[in-house]
Amino acid sequence: MSARKNPTGQQLQISDGEHVAVVTEVGANLRSYRVGDRDVITPFDQDELPPASHGAVLVPWPNRIGDGTYEWDGKTYRLPLTEHAPRLTALHGLVCWTRWDVVEHTASSVTLAHDLVPNPGYPWALHSEITYTVSHDGLEVALTTSNESDDDAPYGTGFHPWLSPGGADLDECTLRIDAERHVTIDDRLLPTGTEKADGAWDFTEHRSLKDVALDDAFVGITRNAKGLSWIELTAPDGRTAAVWTDESMDTWQVCTGDGLVGADRTGVAAEPMTCIADAFRTGQRLIRLAPEQEHTVRWGLVLR
Template identity: 25%
Template sequence: MSNQITIGSVRLRATLSRNGARLETLHLDGGPSLVLHADADQHPGWRDCYPGAIVGPIANRVRGGTFDLDGRRYQMPCNENGVTALHSGPDGIDRQDWALTEQQDSLVAFRLELADGMGGLPGARQVDVVYEITGATLRLEVSMTTERPTPAAFVHHPYWRLGHASAHKLQINATHYLPIDAQNLPTGALAPVANTAFDHRTAAAPHPVIDHNFCISNTRVEPAHPVATLTGADGLRLRIDSTEPGLQVYAGVFLPTLPGTGIEPGAGLALEPQGWPDAVNHQGFPSVLCTPERPYRQITLYHLDTVT
């Protein structure tokens, strides 16, 4: 069985990989890939940037990798100098080879079984990911069931490049963002975007310093609702709808330079619908708790078109 899978419609074509349930490339109307891509065998460090992968079970950063649940403290493996667990540590689900459970011309489904205690988290869990293309829209569904209460905050992590990144204009449906400390962890405060570099209520070029969560809502909401719009060169436009209460935006300032790929610092923009980062340690943040009675489900839609 090939590790690379292709799905598509007349307008949109995607290649995916079982490793990390990863979106490798995405082409609109036969054009270049709209997500950054490099051969991981030739550039092994590229996977350390989480390109196109499903990340979790707790995406983003957890302070000290620790949290309390039902009177017990849990320790996740840390991978940022022992200070934080980033994207669930060094062996998160982005590093795993997922089972292929279904494949059609326009749809592919992956599954990953997580044992109780894996990644320092409680509960035997089953994670399912479905990518489906209809017209010029890529639909992503991430779901998880668990035998015990456990945190769940998954992220899809492509780096978008609509033409040249210098042409990007980003609009975000958020009035507040989460300030961060020296470890890139939320301080716990919410700050208004007005009169700051984080004001994307109207379309603006992303500031290189951005690696922050924008507060879209106070809870996960279905159906998926408009979160952000990215416009690039030649009128290319991406609109993201999602059920998730937050959107992490990373301007890619620390991306590596990979010769022959077009990848360099600032070459792509990560737009990640998510639960708010470090929510397991902030009671005032939207809950990321998944239980047997309340399974996890994220739906994110990537709508692509060209503005004339």
């Protein structure tokens, strides 16, 4: 299929030995990442749309904005609703379905750029550049966004990889999350507060996912001596697909995809984010990006 007819545009493969990843021109999505014959993330085919934001880059906000309406510096803005009744939210930012420009493509790395133009719901100009790099250590991602407007812009970002169970049933896998607090939510999946992540929400040690359904955020994240926070999905084959973030992001969103078309328990969405849902309305963890200011985040994936 030609790039012109392909719904996700050019397929940009990068590799280093057994590590092979494919990034799409549309959305700069991470479509696949494998080590040898084992998927690290749940892939989607090049001739299909990402089924449940698989591999998406979330700019200028991750997750949901309730009613698509928010206030910023005394003005009210309204975004198109992309998640319909009963939730009625603006979901996952504004760059998922747009073409990114390929800046550089080498054997093991690819950089793409995107210019977000002002619109009535988000009247700020942002320039984003993302680089994916594979090595024998895994896959690393770095995103830098700068504000090219004359005024401060509200900003958040996140990413949407689905960790792969390696062909196993998710009920046969275990999950571990480096986080000590669980975000409570209403029936629209918008946050209402936080609580200690104990009982059903305690994933600080590996727990079975049998009969466990998640679409939840976790904060109070913990880090190792290198400043990295992790989510690990271990399958019956003994392999662990894991995602990490450095100190640039401090929120995890975790979803098992129950009931989602094309993603019903086919993996675990392990999403590093700078803020929880509804940050544009609550201001919690929301970034105020000044004119010409840059903001950079870094995360990655490994297979153990």
